[in-house]
Amino acid sequence: MPELKSGTLLGFDFGLKRVGVAVGTWELGLAHPLETISSEINTARFARIAELISQWRPVALIVGMPQYDDGAQHEFAPTCLRFANRLHGRFGLPVFWVDERYSSVAASSVLNEQGVRGRKQKPMLDQVAAQQILQQYFDESDSAHELT
Template sequence: MPEETLLAFDYGAKKLGVAMGNTLLKQARPLEIILEATRDGRFARIEALLKRWQPERLVVGLALATDGGEQYASQHCRRFARQLEGRFGVPVVLVDERGSSVEAQKITGHEPDDAVAAAIILQRYFDALT
């Protein structure tokens, strides 16, 4: 598999957690939390990150119900993924994000950090590659 840089997103209505990593090291790390209030502001910040990191692929956490079924938030995650791929032309992969916020809270010891949750989602993607 060729080396690829990836950015991952923990999608939320008010904020986006962002993480990055590459397929060579297969280690994800938190990058930032996007708190832009407007959709245009969010996509402008994402565009700046894409220009800086030049990822070959994007990963978006897919919010699923505890039983693995779709829920209302699943539609929003799928829509966000389609918007990313449509706007920027970078392939997007959806990864089950169940439990990532709880895991992030355990890691940080306080309220969940969306960038840490994004790193957990990306690490799940890497772990599935092996």
């Protein structure tokens, strides 16, 4: 795995209806929710991701990979892996994946603590889940996996 200890990173929580995006820098080691791409159309999704990459100029992209509680691969994992491979192929940036177990639960908990509950969470949940994924990468980068 290449040593990436400086620069901006974008994190993604991939879903069939929405893609949460977060941003952070190695220098601070903190992830922040950025936006939720609410489109099921791949061309629209990747057009927006291209804009974000142009704007933020990340050194790498981080994708959450779903797993079951016992660590077994979730049936949605191949779809997430396909998304990660497309990111790498389209943008030529290193792409890493981390175990995203509990990222949505943690995101919901964070939003509850901030007084955002129920249906009000929907527009923010995916980007806060992406924040959890990217923060996990910062905190545990040694356990991240690079696409090969």
